[in-house]
Amino acid sequence: MTPVLDLDRVTRIHPGPPAVTALADATLRVGRGEYVAVVGPSGSGKSTLLNLLGLLDRPTSGVYRLDGIDVAGLGERDRTALRGGRIGFVFQSFHLLPHRTATENVMLAQVYNGAPRGGRRAAALAALERVGVGHRAHALPTTMxxxxxxxxxxARALVNEPAILLCxxxxxxxxxxxxxxxxxLFDELHAAGLTIVVITHDGAVASRAQRLVRIVDGRITP
Structure with missing residues (x-):
């Protein structure tokens, strides 16, 4: 089966002076339906790895395939479309618009992904129900x-039915x-077949994953 994420000897160097190798010769494969935790100390390269996996940055060298697609030669428009359709992001900060309802916040992900207007609200409501906050559909984030x-x-990350959830x-x-x-909730989503990768320094979070990947000084140790 084609991996959802496939990094093959990927290096990311931040230009200097002096140049900094943030990720070195990294190889990582995540199969469909896996639940993987990436752990490492501060400054180990976790954020760099997340940015590469999420198509927010480009490798200096190596090959990255997302859901079977080699992303190296894609222009920004195609990368944006691929990111919006195949990846759901969950961050430490929730990044919700405070003056939009829960439903409207979820619908924004569909707007950016170009989903047909007619089905957006129903899909947003279904996503909220899926994660257990359907009763808060009309509430503002400031009241939650x-x-x-x-x-x-x-729910916003899931509404476009991504291939992977990056947390x-x-x-x-x-x-x-x-x-x-x-x-x-992550356990339930994983049991339903969702592929999840969690970047964390918290051992309690990492212990819930199916597989643990360590990163130290920019190097991945499966």
């Missing part, structure tokens, strides 16, 4: 708890009880 806001952010410290702004409920 942190856990509810993160679930809305996850960057998703529990970083949540208390321990809310974090556990969010991790249980």
């Amino acid at each position: 708890s942190g856990g509810e806001r993160q679930r809305v952010a996850i 960057d410290e998703p529990t970083g702004n949540l208390d321990s009880a809310t974090s556990q409920r969010l991790l249980s």
Whole structure:
């Protein structure tokens, strides 16, 4: 089966002076339906890896295939379209617009992805129901708890039915009880077949994953 994510000897060098090798000769394959945690100390290259996987940055060398597509030769328009259709992002900060309802925040992901206007609201409502906050569909983020806001952010990430969910410290702004409920949601999504990659420094978050990948000084150790 074709991996959803396939990094083959990827290096990312930030130009200097002096030049900094943020990721070195990295090889990583994530199969469809896997749940992978990437762990490492601060400055280890986790953010660089996330930016490359999410098509927010380009490798200096090496090959990256996303869902079987070699992204190296793609222009920015094609990269943006691929990112919007194949990747759902969940960040530590929820990045919700405070004066838009939960439904409207989720619908924005469809606007940027060019989804047909007629089905956007129904798809957004279905995504909110899927993550357990359908009852908050008409609420503003300013009236929600942190856990509810993160679930809305996850609904936004899922509404375009991505091939993979990329999560960057998703529990970083949540208390321990809310974090556990969010991790249980990830367990449910994974059980339903979703491919999940979580970037984290939290051992409790990493322990829920199916596979652990370590990164130290820009080098990946499967």
